[in-house]
Amino acid sequence: MSRAGAAMPRPLLGRLGTVGVYWLFIAPALLLLASFYFYPLFGVLWVSVTEPKPGLGNYALLLSSAAVEHVLLTTARISALTTAVTIILGYVVAYALVHLSPRARRWMFLGVLLPLWISVLARAFAWVTLLRAQGLVNQLLQALGLIDQPLQLMWNELGITIGMIHYMLPYAILPLYANMRGIDVRLLAAARGLGATRLQAFARVFLPLSLPGIVGAGVLVFIFSLGFFVTPAILGGNRILMIAQYISIQILEVVRWGLGAMMATVLMAAVLVLMALLARIVDFRRLFGAH
Numbered sequence: 001m002s003r004a005g006a007a008m009p010r011p012l013l014g015r016l017g018t019v020g021v022y023w024l025f026i027a028p029a030l031l032l033l034a035s036f037y038f039y040p041l042f043g044v045l046w047v048s049v050t051e052p053k054p055g056l057g058n059y060a061l062l063l064s065s066a067a068v069e070h071v072l073l074t075t076a077r078i079s080a081l082t083t084a085v086t087i088i089l090g091y092v093v094a095y096a097l098v099h100l101s102p103r104a105r106r107w108m109f110l111g112v113l114l115p116l117w118i119s120v121l122a123r124a125f126a127w128v129t130l131l132r133a134q135g136l137v138n139q140l141l142q143a144l145g146l147i148d149q150p151l152q153l154m155w156n157e158l159g160i161t162i163g164m165i166h167y168m169l170p171y172a173i174l175p176l177y178a179n180m181r182g183i184d185v186r187l188l189a190a191a192r193g194l195g196a197t198r199l200q201a202f203a204r205v206f207l208p209l210s211l212p213g214i215v216g217a218g219v220l221v222f223i224f225s226l227g228f229f230v231t232p233a234i235l236g237g238n239r240i241l242m243i244a245q246y247i248s249i250q251i252l253e254v255v256r257w258g259l260g261a262m263m264a265t266v267l268m269a270a271v272l273v274l275m276a277l278l279a280r281i282v283d284f285r286r287l288f289g290a291h
Helices: 004-007 012-050 059-066 067-101 102-117 118-131 136-143 157-181 183-194 198-208 211-226 228-237 245-252 256-279
Strands: none
Touching: 012 059, 059 067, 059 136, 067 102, 067 157, 067 211, 067 245, 067 256, 102 157, 118 157, 118 228, 157 211, 157 228, 157 245, 183 198, 198 211, 198 256, 211 256, 228 245, 245 256
């Protein structure tokens, strides 16, 4: 009996060890990730250095092509402005959410989350209806006597920025709210007890403690803004090109695969650098409300 028992195969855990079993479980996910994510990314990188001929000629355009530099600067400018305004508005809304009653907070959360359930395409065309020359905004301003002629609110960077801010607000509000919920309100009470006004308690206690949320939400909004395609295409009318539109044009219309792949690689590298910076500055668990 003992020999038979000794001849029996050991359990899987005994043969592979705990670490081996873990790797066995995640192997299918790693295989899918390598096949459908890393391999295509490597293909994009390969095309960027081989088309139309091997070398770094496509990357040299970053310093020599006025068109490429214009697209990069436009993308950075619109993304930075979108991030700044979104964080300011998101901070106000998140601060209100933290201090509202539970019932009012639920209704306000519904207003924050509702845009996430609507297609980005539908939201972009809704802004077209509002911002066009005969749209509601211009009609209201003319009815109030504030303007004589319709304002140019579309086909420019202003229209793109408005649409992007509307889209990105929930992505700023939710991280900011999660961060603010982790701030101990007794610190504010202690500051008030020591003679600070409400404004001083906010500026010297609450605002510094919420800085990780501001930085984290800002980097997330900026990263998302870099890759916008639908909103700039509709509200910019192809007059203002951001990097995602430029990549699409180079690959689908001009058929300059190498240049398009190079721009995609630059965009991917920028996102990875920003994510690494965010990971070093902000604790992701604290940012999203985990303990």
